[in-house]
Amino acid sequence: MEPWPFCCAWFLVAGRALVQLCRSDLRPDRALLMALALLAGLAWLCHRVLPPLAGAALLAGAGWLLLSRLARKSLLPVAGKVVLITGCDSGFGKVTAQQLDSMGFTVLATVLALEGPGAQELRNTCSPRLKLLQMDLTKPDDIQRALEQAKAQTASTGLWGLVNNAGFNDIVADVELSPLAKFRSCMEINFFGALELTKGLLPLLRQSQGRIITMGSPAGDMPYPCLAAYGASKAAVALLMDTFRSELLPWGIKVSVIQPGCFKTGAMEDPRIWDQRKQRLLASLPGELLQAYGEEYIEHTHGQFLRVLELAVEDLSPVVEAITDALLAPWPRRRYYAGRGVTLMYFIHYYLPDALRARFLREFFISQKLPRALRA
Numbered sequence: 001m002e003p004w005p006f007c008c009a010w011f012l013v014a015g016r017a018l019v020q021l022c023r024s025d026l027r028p029d030r031a032l033l034m035a036l037a038l039l040a041g042l043a044w045l046c047h048r049v050l051p052p053l054a055g056a057a058l059l060a061g062a063g064w065l066l067l068s069r070l071a072r073k074s075l076l077p078v079a080g081k082v083v084l085i086t087g088c089d090s091g092f093g094k095v096t097a098q099q100l101d102s103m104g105f106t107v108l109a110t111v112l113a114l115e116g117p118g119a120q121e122l123r124n125t126c127s128p129r130l131k132l133l134q135m136d137l138t139k140p141d142d143i144q145r146a147l148e149q150a151k152a153q154t155a156s157t158g159l160w161g162l163v164n165n166a167g168f169n170d171i172v173a174d175v176e177l178s179p180l181a182k183f184r185s186c187m188e189i190n191f192f193g194a195l196e197l198t199k200g201l202l203p204l205l206r207q208s209q210g211r212i213i214t215m216g217s218p219a220g221d222m223p224y225p226c227l228a229a230y231g232a233s234k235a236a237v238a239l240l241m242d243t244f245r246s247e248l249l250p251w252g253i254k255v256s257v258i259q260p261g262c263f264k265t266g267a268m269e270d271p272r273i274w275d276q277r278k279q280r281l282l283a284s285l286p287g288e289l290l291q292a293y294g295e296e297y298i299e300h301t302h303g304q305f306l307r308v309l310e311l312a313v314e315d316l317s318p319v320v321e322a323i324t325d326a327l328l329a330p331w332p333r334r335r336y337y338a339g340r341g342v343t344l345m346y347f348i349h350y351y352l353p354d355a356l357r358a359r360f361l362r363e364f365f366i367s368q369k370l371p372r373a374l375r376a
Contacts, residue, residue, distance in 0.1 A: 005056030006043060013039065013063030020071055027070075035066045075328040082154050083327065084108040086135065086197065087166030089118035090266025092215065095316045096163065096323050101126040103324075108150055110135040110166070118266075137166055137193025138185075147200040158208030161327045162201050164194040164237075165215045169230035170277050172305045172366075177293065179284060183229045190233035195240060202248075209252030213326045214241045216257040216335075218342065222349050222357075225366045226301055245334065256326040259346075260319045261339020264312040271306050278302045294372030304366040313340060 021028065042062055046055030083100055087093040088109035097109040107130045111119045114134045122130060131153060135146040150159060168189040171182040198212060205212065219227045220234030238257050245255035282290070282298060322336035337343050348360050362368070 003052040005052040009056040009060040012060050078104040081160035082106040083161035085163040086110045093165040096320050099320050101130045137189045159204035160208050160210040163213045172226045175228045186229045186233040191236045206251045212255045216259045256332045258322050258336045261342045262312045264314045292373045300369045
């Protein structure tokens with residue numbers, strides 16, 4: 001029989017769960033069952049290793065925190081809010097624009113081509129509230145024009161949200177094999193473009209005490225093999241957003257970074273595009289470097305990357321839900337880890353030894369073979 005302190009702890013947890021269920025703040029789903037199973041395991045452990053009062057206090061506190069995490073959050077109203085989203089030609093940007101439009105936001109969606117297939121789909125599926133803006137983040141004139149259009153659309157209300165979604169990467173190769181121009185291209189779009197646009201929109205965001213949401217990547221936190229150009233740019237923009245978060249807090253602006261898993265977005269969908277990029281890389285390498293690594297080394301890396309593409313998830317809703325929460329939650333998170341296995345990746349990265357971390361990345365992403373010169 002459970003000692004009375006544990007009975008009291010279970011009574012408190014069950015009481016809160018019942019209240020949340022009656023208020024429809026809690027769903028009787030798999031997450032709730034897993035939480036209860038976790039609490040049962042914790043109760044068993046506390047009962048055996050801790051004094052009754054300490055164990056019961058730990059159980060009650062853990063139950064309270066778990067139920068708080070599972071509770072449906074009260075969200076801010078949507079009415080009158082304007083959000084600008086970059087990179088809406090495809091992928092996360094397009095789906096997020098459609099979702100936010102359906103919720104009642106006024107969406108300013110930037111695209112590379114106003115007559116492209118992504119822009120046409122947004123016209124066909126969204127309400128007249130959605131406005132398309134043409135913008136290439138590598139062109140300062142495009143950014144300035146988009147800023148002027150955004151100011152014209154939000155002069156009286158301010159801008160509630162900026163979603164820095166647009167991103168770029170067209171190289172999967174070792175650092176030594178990657179041209180410097182590829183590093184500059186990634187930084188130009190993923191860092192400098194986001195920086196220039198965010199700075200330009202800050203007066204409107206200060207006016208509404210709004211939100212800045214930026215698409216990061218686990219490659220910016222972990223040393224993914226062959227993704228140095230992309231990862232370095234994402235690490236830079238994540239640090240920039242953390243700085244913004246600190247500096248803009250007195251203005252009431254809240255800043256979040258989304259760290260998505262592996263999803264099938266516009267940049268990830270077509271293996272033929274990556275085949276062409278591989279061929280361009282092979283053609284650009286100096287003979288001595290190609291001889292040292294070997295063409296078969298690059299082919300192997302390319303094959304490993306295509307295997308990852310095949311495993312990418314088609315359902316983009318976890319990322320869209322994270323963006324929506326960052327826009328409407330009264331207290332949005334600093335980081336959102338969206339997608340299957342992302343939380344596990346970060347646990348391994350932060351808490352396991354270096355050797356296991358490196359082995360996990362090789363198994364999960366690209367397991368490199370020895371270059372030709374080292375196999376001789």
